[in-house]
Amino acid sequence: MSGGVDSTLSALLLKNAGYDVHAVFMRNWDPQDDASLGPDPCPASADFEDVQWVDFVKEYWNQVFERTLADYAQGITPNPDVLCNSEIKFGEFMDKVLSDEVVESIEKRGKDQRIWLATGHYARTRTLPSGETQLLRGLDRNKDQSYYLSMVSEQALRRTIFPVGHLPKPQVKAMVAKAGLERISNRPESMGICFVGKRRKFSTFLAQYIERSPGEAVDLDGRVIGQHKGLFAYTIGQAARIHHGPDKWFVLNKDMKHNRLICVNDSNHRKLFSNCVFARQFQWINGEPALVSRPDEEDQVLEGQIRYRQEAIPCTVQRHMDSYKVTFSSPIRAIAEGQNVVLWRDETCLGGGVIHSAFHEASSA
Known part of the structure; x- marks a missing residue:
């Protein structure tokens, strides 16, 4: 549970449907690793006195964060949320909460007892006659999160329930408010990379872990048009924020060998x-x-x-x-x-x- 409306309604729907629901909060980041952020940028983490905590800080650091840093340092633009889902949430985390020991203890209670992992993702699943599970888009296309689940294994999806995947977001918020949880229904959207939050630019956050190597920004003909602050801080297509002449400049490529940022002066350059x-x-x-x-x-x-x-x-x-x-x-x-x-x-x-x-x-x- 993240403490937001999606996971809250997921738990409520399952409880009302007769499931024996156990809430688990997955902790992936230690705020002490980023002291300059000030107070914990994940405000929901203060609301978990009544749920079980599972600490995956080490696994997240080793399997997601270090790989993300290595990619940015090489000029690559990774998607840590996709990696986190496949490696941590539906990997390490699922293996722990649905371990053989846990499953056996649950199933011993009765032959009809099964254990599932439920999340508040806006996605759906479908079981084929063969027994395989397919991943489907969430019905609310504006909130559909199947993109972020695209590298989760079929075996993991087979053991997962997405209780809000068939609902539009406004209805989810209304249902949570109707249940008497207005404080939760009015919470702002949670960020994908929770420890960054909305407090700062992501490039500023990365600069705490990747050494800045300023260099030349050049146009397609190799003419110097300014200086960049470190190639990891730029993404293809974004405004380069380089002031040279009357034109605005946009990132086209990164020359890692020569530490150069290659730019074009048209946001829709071919x-x-x-x-x-x-x-x-x-x-x-x-x-x-x-x-x-x-x-x-x-x-x-x-x-x-x-x-x-x-x-x-x-x-x-x-x-x-x-x-x-x-x-x-x-x-x-x-x-x-x-x-x-x-x-x-x-x-x-x-x-x-x-x-x-x-x-x-x-x-x-």
Whole structure:
């Protein structure tokens, strides 16, 4: 439980449905590791006198945070929320709360007893006749969080319940308020990376752990237009905040070898758009689809997206050794190495991978 409306209503719905509900708060960050933040930036953490605490600070640091820092230091833009779900929430955490010992003790109470992990994510699951579990989008497309769950294994999803996945967010807040929990229903949205919060720029936070190496910012012709503060602090497509002449400058690329930030003076410069990506570390939730070996068939087109809440775009997928090539029907602006590409067939999430290159491929038509 995070203490917000989504996890609160999830627990309430399950309780009303007759489940034996046990609340667990997963602690992933020690505020002492970031003393400059001041008081704990996760205000909900003060409200857990009545729930069980499970400490995963070490696991989060080793399996998510250090990998995130290493990526940023190499000029990559990772998605730590996707990694946290696959490695910690539906990995280490699930293994602990649904351990063999726990499951056995529960199931001994009766042959019909089963134990599940429930969360407040806006997503749904569907059980196939084969017994496999599929991941579906949440019905509230504005809040759908299946993107962040795209690399969670089918085995983990099979043991998970998403009680609010079929509800729109306004109804969730109204139901919590109706239950007499107005204080919770009026809470602001929680942040994905809780320990950062809304207090500061993420680049300022990262600067506590990654050494700044200022260098030159240049245009496409190599002319120096200013100085950057450290390549890790910039993301492809963002405003570079470099004042040189009358133009505004936007990040196109990072030259890690020469410590240079490459910029263009048009937010919609053609070089900022790509229609193809190569992705590795692919997690197919229900196994690699057969369509990967025959991507040219018109009825085998999927939908893909590289950012949360981005509109899904028709695409095809081909396997290339240890990578997959995803080709979109229209170009996408500012794709960065390290981002996740997630694939759907209709409402079903097939899985996703980590982008290691993006480019524009001219049409053969």
